[in-house]
Amino acid sequence: MQARQAPRDRIVSTACELFRQHGIRGIGVDAIAEAAETNKMTLYRHFGSKDDLICEALRFTSEKAAAFWDQLEASHPNDPMAQLHSWVEARAQCLADNQYGCDLANAAVELKEQGHPAHAVIENFKITQQRRLEKLCRDAGVSEPELLSDTLSMLMEGAQVSKLATGSEGPSMRFLRACQAAIASFRQPVKSAAETVSA
Amino acid sequence: MQARQAPRDRIVSTACELFRQHGIRGIGVDAIAEAAETNKMTLYRHFGSKDDLICEALRFTSEKAAAFWDQLEASHPNDPMAQLHSWVEARAQCLADNQYGCDLANAAVELKEQGHPAHAVIENFKITQQRRLEKLCRDAGVSEPELLSDTLSMLMEGAQVSKLATGSEGPSMRFLRACQAAIASFRQPVKSAAETVSA
DNA sequence: TCGAATAGTTACCGACCGGTCACACCTATG
């Protein structure tokens, strides 16, 4: 039996879970503290405000996502095209497993007050993801890496919100095929040595 | 000077606006009534509850969107491929104009309690839009109309949430080009009469 | 073993939430 996590860690991971299930505005700090088997006073000793906790929870989620990229690179070393397909398949799997969409994107929808500290966390996360995806596309040698990576980004975000709005029978059902078709349409045509030089 | 709208209509359109700006959970009925230049009691005489008002506001927005399709068909009669491109351009324009994304999709993100009456409105709207888009793709004679329409749906949803999360410099910047590339990749190759028959 | 830090408990605060009440008002139509 493992020693119990520290209260702070329990609060963060519980907050992640409850924010995902009920929405950030849909759950109160008291309920979070209770679900984390602690109390509101301890929560406020670790986090100055609910907004602080929101940021910390989003950071926590985004760090877990960052680990996924290392794993991806290790799975197909020196084969960016295989990594790209692996990325798509992993996103499709995540889409099938998770009924709540991307926590960071949902937070962006929910927290409209501009200047909210969470915006910086969200933007930083999304931009990082997009940069990594773009690098992958570039390394894979597709014809328009920026356009492909943005296409895949939009397909991914769209699939998640579409699943929320329309259910799993909607467009998100064809997310995997849509991504694969997009990648295929941007693959460099096989060129002869002469063409490669002239281009 | 036009006669003032009836209180009920003012409440609905004001609610649409404030829900869009602050989120459904981010604005109270009192503030809506005040912004509509009326009061909470009148609001509750027309709508049984806030949830009722939410549904009515979403219905109002979705009806405005429905009118767009007639307009689209009239602009390029009997030319579904031109209508499809026109649809993409209109969505791109809407994306550029509107900083809050799709109200219906945002509502789906925000209202996670299952069984909320708004879900039926959202699902009905989204499914209707998707069916019309799919019909357009089919009429345009692309090779895989279902896959293309789902791709375009996901690109559209993704562009909106991506703009919320990453700002207008992110993937949504290339929404138009991404859609056009997707359509191009699904265009039927020109076939000879013999090929058409043998297929 | 002592002391300091951390965690738990209870009660509380003011603000706001969705929703209702009783009552005064206005206007339009008979």
Added chain:
DNA sequence: CATAGGTGTGACCGGTCGGTAACTATTCGA
């Protein structure tokens, strides 16, 4: 002019929100 129906006003309800105070219990290292 009278009456009726929609409208405006302000007070009020119970509940919940984010956040705090004061005090006790626990843990753990010096």
